Amino acid sequence: xxxxxxxxxxxxxxxxxxxxxxxxxxxxxxxxxxxxxxxxxxxxxxxxxxxxxxxxxxxxxxxxxxxxxxxxxxxxxxxxxxxxxxxxxxxxxxxxxxxxxxxxxxxxxxxxxxxxxxxxxxxxxxxxxxxxxxxxxxxxxxxxxxxxxxxxxxxxxxxxxxxxxxxxxxxxxxxxxxxxxxxxxxxxxxxxxxxxxxxxxxxxxxxxxxxxxxxxxxxxxxxxxxxxxxxxxxxxxxxxxxxxxxxxxxxx
Ligand SMILES: [Zn+2]
Numbered sequence: 001x002x003x004x005x006x007x008x009x010x011x012x013x014x015x016x017x018x019x020x021x022x023x024x025x026x027x028x029x030x031x032x033x034x035x036x037x038x039x040x041x042x043x044x045x046x047x048x049x050x051x052x053x054x055x056x057x058x059x060x061x062x063x064x065x066x067x068x069x070x071x072x073x074x075x076x077x078x079x080x081x082x083x084x085x086x087x088x089x090x091x092x093x094x095x096x097x098x099x100x101x102x103x104x105x106x107x108x109x110x111x112x113x114x115x116x117x118x119x120x121x122x123x124x125x126x127x128x129x130x131x132x133x134x135x136x137x138x139x140x141x142x143x144x145x146x147x148x149x150x151x152x153x154x155x156x157x158x159x160x161x162x163x164x165x166x167x168x169x170x171x172x173x174x175x176x177x178x179x180x181x182x183x184x185x186x187x188x189x190x191x192x193x194x195x196x197x198x199x200x201x202x203x204x205x206x207x208x209x210x211x212x213x214x215x216x217x218x219x220x221x222x223x224x225x226x227x228x229x230x231x232x233x234x235x236x237x238x239x240x241x242x243x244x245x246x247x248x249x250x251x252x
Contacts, residue, residue, distance in 0.1 A: 041219045041245055044171055044192050050249035051075075053227035054090055056175070056194065057252075060168040063132050067164070067175050067194075069095040071227050077101040079132050083108035083116075084141060084177030085161035089229060091115050105131050107138075109160055124160050137165040140184045141177035146201055154201045155179065165190055174217065178202050178224070181211040193217035197238040198230020205234045209241035220246050 047059040054068035057075055065080045068090040078099040083091050083106060091112040100106075105119045107129070113120050121131060123138040130136065141163040143153035155161050155178050163177035165188060174190035180203055193215050196202035202224050203211060212220050220242055222235035232248075239246040 041247055044219050045247050049252050052251045054223050058168050066099055074098045078104045081106045082164050083112050085109055086112035109162055125162050135167045138162040141179035144180045181207045185211055185214040188215050191218045193220045194223050195220055196224030197222040197234045198224045205238035208238050212242050212244055220244055226251050
């Protein structure tokens, strides 16, 4: 009986503490204030510059990283270039030439490696490497329902195409590559997800919203639009459908 009373007291005390915390959080506006969310999104996306389509420049601490540069106008020289697969709108030697320097390391799949020269490191889905201090995970990217011809996907799973999860300035950024909403996305943990939304070759806006439900990023950024493939309307539609905040970056 005594023990019961003691537990009751503990419960009551805990209740008071929890209530006090909730009250304090409410007063201080923790997690409830939209300006906090906005500040968090700007913090997470501050170093990410969208260059159109799947092209991004991510400014690490002393490391300039590009992904899938395509129809870019140039920019600071690259330390690291990540290329998801060999299709011309992702693996573009002409665009890589604009940012490549002697010390640049290109990380890509074997099919795309053939198109480039210089320092190249090839990866396959599942690989984890560290290049120039940047942890890089290569993750699968493939179609489940986008076909070039009956039964032939644009991005077959066995082609070994990839997306990347990189950690830059303490932020985990997932660049999905050309993919549908695939079950492996459930295992991806990231703060920021860069997701294709154009449909036809990759996820539609609706499917990208489905992907977000598997990945649970803090913020999602639409891509695979803006350079003649896909439309910014797809990005807007994705923003409406996504269960997490979406940042449509200005094209630089
Ligand atoms: Zn492709």
